[in-house]
Amino acid sequence: MAGIYLHIPFCKQACHYCDFHFSTNTDRIEEMIQMMAKEANLRKDFLGNETVETIYFGGGTPSLLEPKWIDYLLQKLDSIFPTNLKEITLEANPDDLTVERLQSWKSMGVDRLSLGIQSFDNRLLNYYNRAHTAQESKDAIKKARSAGFSKFSMDLIYGFPAKDHSIWKKDLSLAFEQNPGHLSCYALTVEPRTALGAWEKKGEFIQADEDFVAEQFEILQEESEKHGYRQYEISNFAPEGKEALHNTNYWRGIPYLGLGPGAHSFDGSMRTANIRNNALYIKQVQAGTFRSEREDLAQEDILNEYILTSLRTVWGLDLDYLQTRFGKNLKQEKASRLQQLEEAGWLLWSGNTLSLSKSGKLLADSIASTLFYESP
Incomplete structure (x- = not known):
């Protein structure tokens, strides 16, 4: 078995904590998608003859794409690789969830949405420079369920420096109230190449101390257990049987192919990393001279x-x-x-x-x- 990860390197705006590769310049979306399909063809032997069972659209913000491009990529992958798909996940932000997009994603085989909620508090969302509101966060799963989706994950961030844990407790309460079936929760991390990193360097942002973050992690463990969500991986929680198949395969060492700029791949004995530059990635793939940085594992x-x-x-x-x-x-x-x-x-x-x-x-x-x- 194997998986395919597609890194869609475009966002509406830069979140202040994010260090993933992306661009807010969306002028070359069509060209990028075509080159990702070409990369898949150039690297069709990477997975040997393993059957692809999971596909994951990550980024960046895959939900920015017109549905036709998601469909285009799925059709191309199906024509290149042997598939027996058990899960197709698409990362989506609440502000992108229109009825039309949801229905289109569902019709083309996307069966799981990973929702970038991060918080249900407008003050935090503004501080993080998220494009959606707390109300859109609350409406996200309801809207997706109306379109026929039943498999979800919510991303939440904990560890924001505050006087107490009230915001985090409320975020968890609202998340469990909607019973998404899966939570991915990450401690706020300050990376050098982000707005938070620049603010910290100037003394304009001070991270929460380790004890405060640890207390929020323990609150997360306690609340998850109360609601029947098992901590099946350090940052991931779900009732038994509702774990993310694609991500679980990462932790179990199952091979996967990563497509797009900044994407990583693993074949069981070697890792590769694609260049983190949209223009250079497109140029390389167009010329057929595409190369990944390679690490052979001892x-x-x-x-x-x-x-x-x-x-x-x-x-x-x-x-x-x-x-x-x-x-x-x-x-x-x-x-x-x-x-x-x-x-x-x-x-x-x-x-x-x-x-x-x-x-x-x-x-x-x-x-x-x-x-x-x-x-x-």
């Missing part, structure tokens, strides 16, 4: 990545798989470190599978890194 890299990603999920780190696939006996070779982590209350055992406790999830990446293997 066995230890693949092993450590499995440790990192598996510990982030509810399914945990399978020590039997580790032994069979990599010839590593982690229980024996990392015994001292495992004992320290277990005594700290950060690890849980289920048979021969290792997972993180609630408190351990606060430190997921740092815990995983202490279990990494070094190259010989």
Whole structure:
């Protein structure tokens, strides 16, 4: 099995926290979409003969596109790759959800919407420079359900510096009130090449301290559990059986092809990254000289990545798989470190599978890194 990710590199405006590749100049949308289809053809052998089961339109803002371009890309992919599609996700902002677009997306096979809500508070939305309002956030799922959609995810941001947790608690309350079936929640991160990064450098923005952010993470865990949403990955919550198939495959090491400027790909032993420049990307693909930055992964890299990603999920780190696939006996070779982590209350055992406790999830990446293997 395999997945395809399409990076649509256009937005109405720049969100103040966003470091993803995008442009607010939409003059070359048609040309870009055609070049993404051409890239798919140029790289049709990347996935071998694996059947494509998931497609994910991300960005940027895919919901900006005229529906005909979503349909165009889906038709092209179907003609190039063997497919048995189980999920087609499209990231959408609430202000783009017109009846016409929703009906068009549904008719062409899009069956899951990932909604960029971020907050239900107008003050925060304005501060983040989001294009939608709190009311549009509240109306988003209702409008999409009316068009026949039943599978959703909501993106929310926590960790904004405030005097208390009231905004975050209200955001969660409103989200669960609509029962989207899936939440993706991320701590506010300040990246250098963003407005927030520039403000922080000038002393005009001060991040919330680690304890405040950790408290909001714990509130998220508690509220999700109350509403029957399982934390199946550090940032992702859903009732059992409603997990995102495409994203889950990332964490399980399933190959995927990324199309478009700034997109990443993985074939099981190699990663590639496309150039983060719209004009240069178009020029390269037009000329047939398209090249991705390539990283060949050593066995230890693949092993450590499995440790990192598996510990982030509810399914945990399978020590039997580790032994069979990599010839590593982690229980024996990392015994001292495992004992320290277990005594700290950060690890849980289920048979021969290792997972993180609630408190351990606060430190997921740092815990995983202490279990990494070094190259010989």
